[in-house]
Amino acid sequence: MLSKKIKHLKYQNRNFSINSKKVNKNDIFFAIEGSKQSGSLYSSEALSKGAYKVITSKNIRNKNYLIVKNVKKFLVEACSVKYKEKPKNIIAVTGTNGKSSVANFYFQILKNLKINSAAIGTLGIFYKNKVKRTNLTTPDIITIHKELNFLKKKKIDNVCLEASSHGLHQNRLDGINFTAGIFTNFTQDHLDYHKNLKNYLQAKLYLFSSLLKKNSFAVLDTDIPEFSIISKICNKRKIKILSFGSKGNAIKLISHYYFGKKQIIKINFLNKIYNIKLDLIGDFQIKNLFAAILASYLSEKNPDQIINVLSKIRSATGRMQYVGNKKKSAVVVDYAHTPDALKKSLQTLAKQFNKKVDIVFGCGGDRDKGKRYKMGKIANQFASKIYLTNDNPRSENPTSIIKQIKTGCSRAKIILDRKIAIKTAINNLNTESNLLIAGKGHENYQIINNQKKYFSDQKVSKLFLK
Template sequence: MLSKKIKSLKYQNRNFSINSKKIKRNDIFFAIDGLTQSGNSFISEAIANGASAVVTSSSIKNQRYLRVHNVRKFLAEACSIKYKKKPKNIIAVTGTNGKSSVANFYYQILKNLKINSAAIGTIGIHYKNKFKKTYLTTPDTITIHKELNFLKKNGIENVCLEASSHGLHQHRLDNININAGIFTNFTQDHLDYHKNLKNYLKAKLYLFKNLLKKNSFAIIDTDIPQYSLLKKICNRRKIKILSFGSKGNTIKLISHYFLERQQIIKINFLNKIYNVSVNLIGDFQIKNLFAAIIAVYLSFKDKDKIIKTSTKINTATGRMQYVGNKKKSTVVVDYAHTPDALKKSLQTLAKQFNKKVDVVFGCGGDRDQGKRFKMGKIADQFASKIYLTNDNPRYENPISIIKQIKKGCPRSKVILDRKIAIKLAIKNLKMDSILLIAGKGHENYQIINNKKKYFSDQKVAKFFLK
């Protein structure tokens, strides 16, 4: 039925759009409902700009209108038909933290093995030594289908893409033939959108309950609380589990220790023992690396070469990224913007370097307010010196955001100007401490009110380290 409706659009030579302002002559407008506004409110503008047809869920009688029950799902199917060519091996990685690192590690390993691949996500699209900027962790439905089609035409058959909870909930990855799904971990985030943890987890599980097909693969950490639930889902749907962790059936961690910025691990990878040294900061990066290694193994079966190449891995931009040293004190930038991520970052830095950890961080405006006090409390518990500053306050009052965080860490120092906060933190950094600049990671901007200005934690930190 849907296919007939899609064909009725005569879509072959027409572009699809979900933005009425970007509509051009003969485009097809999909009136998608957002959080605060209905796409139906922009139909008149779309038609005025030249839309030849409108897809809507409303019962409006007009020759140009095509009524469907769910516009988002219909758009995904329409895109899958219009942009039919896709890479053969598409892997989707979901979870609260680690998605960008897994996708980036996957790309790096295959690149070093001289195999064309791509990573799509928060950091952007990496392929063939090229880079495209994206504005969402999981791009909108039209963009993701177009980009996958583009990658296929450029000879790329292996893609790892980030599957955000928003993207999964909004059907952006529907009708894409996903060969494997990776689940990294699950902790609090995005409750401004999902309202509660139950809905948030449900959105993540959509990948395994609805999108993965029989005989596809699930790559899961045996050490996370959600493992047994994921195992039940996969067994019921006949999805093959490739696990990693302390009880992994594909990669089992035997031993692990630190040597300054290096981590030395001993693993059992499909019944063969390997000793591996990687130049990564953060013990949780080892789990991200395991997920990427297994994903690579699905398309390249030489274990020895995969492990050898894995030792050359570099950290993804803004993910436990080494910025520089002040004498013997290290400065690290990380995207940690959730309670769990901040806790793990502070804990692993103290563990890896055997030093106290100072932290510079804030919380984003117009986002989940419930995590602010929690992040303050975590900083109070695990950080030595705490500098509270602006993240991206957006339209919220920065002082209001800081007050909510400070309730959890009353001893913190407040410096709203992020540049000055970083400057002071570096100035006060002692030899027995590490500095973590958290929250923004790869972002090279700050949003205050309606203004977006250039700002890079890495560049600012490097400047003051000089």
Template sequence: MTEEGTAVSFALAELLKGTGARPPRLKVEGVNADSRAIRPGEAFFAIPGLHTHGDAFAAQARANGARAMVTDRAPAADPGMPVVVVPDVRAAYARAAARQFSPQPEIIVGVTGTNGKSSIVSFVRQIWTACGMDAASIGTVGIETKQALIPGELTTPDALAIARDLGQLKAQGIDHVAMEASSQGLDQRRVDGVTFSAVAFTNLSRDHLDYHADMAAYRDAKVRLFTDLIAEGGAAVVNVDDPEHEPFMFAALARGVTLLTVGVGGAWFEIQSIVNDGYGQKVTGRMVGEPVSFHLPLTGAFQVSNALVALGLAVATGAPPTKALKALSKLKGARGRLELVGEHNGAAIFIDYAHKPVALETALASLRPYASRKLHVVFGAGGDRDKGKRPMMGEIAARMADRVIVTDDNPRTEDAATIRAEIMAAAPGSREIADRRTAIETAIKALKPGDVLLIAGKGHEDYQIVGATKHHFSDHEVVAETLKGL
């Protein structure tokens, strides 16, 4: 393993083991795919990007001291350093990074699906911790341990960052890690350097169609976690209540790993009833055929599914079943995941990360039983992302909420007014308030006893991207400041 300021050399042949390549006999100080960040003696991995191939930056990498270049095609011009061509440079990069920062934690579990990943990895970490295991979770919210939270931005970070983070967690004595595996991260081979002891599927619905060609490509990227990355003798947990679960279940069966299915149709854990209990829920069912019940201190039936997937992952990786089940009653929700953040005038205020059609629909459906009067929602849609979901989200909001305010999310380089208009075209009767702070303040001030407000789209994020600039902005802070001023 290498650390900042510590020079350790690696044989390039060892880092590229398993690629089929025959690199020259030389040693490197590490690997990097960012030509700007290359340090003297490192190997530069020239990876194809969405618009430009990494070999276009070979000269910059060489100027910064790169000792060799690893890529997937012969360069058009001599880069001035040894070149190694491999069939899949992305996978080679992930595996080389993993070897550089080895060893990794003994138990790593991966969670894929459209919604629920952040909650599940957090829940797995909490269950492991309750069972006396040193654990961490990695995902959209960041890297979280019992001691600290290091905020993050990407669901699945860069392969080098993943390898470094896992190596550092291992060095801290953490041997149990739960991490999110996004479709883009899987497609780009960012987690190919990780051996997963267990994997899980949550659900599948429209997302990232600005990146994937269609839903089939989106699904297939996620299935890779089950077909290519799970360890021999590992385990797979599948939420069989989702209509798209079969490709994941069949992939697990084909690999011959232990299969744990959860849900109303689950064989490992069968849900028999869910009864609201305040803002929590009482769940009864059968676990491996035995009757069980537990109280989940979270809102929404989807959180029951998330908790059971987490339970399956924890038990499959050594957590005592009885102790793990008991831990569910103490779970805390991930930040910005249908999180109760305050009350005003007898009305509850929730923040949720829902920025996709099904996620927004699920959040609103979960909160409807608590709204004895009006259900309010404030939301927008991100710019430079899948435009097709905007009218879908508008229709869902208009159909499921009583009062709808459409505002800005992260407009990025798109015209914010156009984004709002595309949502509102399918949301008759909705109100447009461009400034997100004003939209939240307006919604809170309008609340009456028995109302419920959902502020959707940004969840844990503490920024807003306008143009190419990231400004500080937190829904949590705006709610707190508004309530303080009332």
């Protein structure tokens, strides 16, 4: 029944839209019911702009409207028909932290193996030697189908995309045939949206409980608490498991040690021992790399070739990224914006360089307020000098955000201007400490009073490291 309705739309030379403000003449507008606003409120605006048809669930008897039971479900099916041609291997990675690194490592591995591939997520769409910027970690339904179709036309058959909890919960990835799903880890984040950890986890698990099909793959870490629940889902749904960790069936870490900015590891990969030197900061990057190796293995079944290119892998932009040093003290920029990520970044920097860690950070406005005190407490426990500054306050009062963080670290110095905070931290850096600039990572902007302005932690740091 749905496919008949899709044919009646004469969709071939028409664009789909879910935003009435961006509707052009002859577009098909899908009036989706959102969590805050109803798409049907914008139907008349879409028609006034020349929309060919409005897809609605409302009982409107008019030739300009097509009535369906579920607009979002209909849109998924319409996108699946219109953008039918997609890459053969599409892998989704979900989890609280590490998604961008996994997707980026996957892209780097296959690129070094001269296999056409792409990564889609927070950092943008990477393919061949190009980057397309995106606004969301997981693009909207139309954009994701359209971009996958575009990549296929570019002869790309291997894609790793980030599956955010928002994207999964809002069904943005429905209708895509996934080869595999990766689960990195799970800790507190996005409770402003999900309200509690149970809802947040359920959104993540949707990838395994609903989207992955029989005989697809799940790439899992055996050492995380969620491994048992995900493996039960996979066994029930006949999804094959490729795992890493202390009980991994594909990769086991035998030994690990630091060598300056590098890490030396010995692993058992599919019953063969390998020694690898990695140019990566942060022990948790090893787990991200393991996930990327197993995802790459689904595209390139030669373990030796995969291992041979690992020494060429570099950290993704703003992910434990070394930006320079002052008197042999390293300055590292990281996206850590959750309590768990902040703790791990501080711990691993201290461990890798055997030094104290100073920190510059803040918390985003209009987001999960419950993590502010926790992040302050973590900085108080694991950092040496603490500089509290603006992250992206958005519409919130910056001073109010900083005060909430400071309840967990009363000894912190407050410098609201992020540029001055970074300058002060670098000027005060001594040979006994390294500096972590946390929270914004790859972002090249700051949002204060809902005004967006250019700002880059990396560029500002380099300015004061000269």
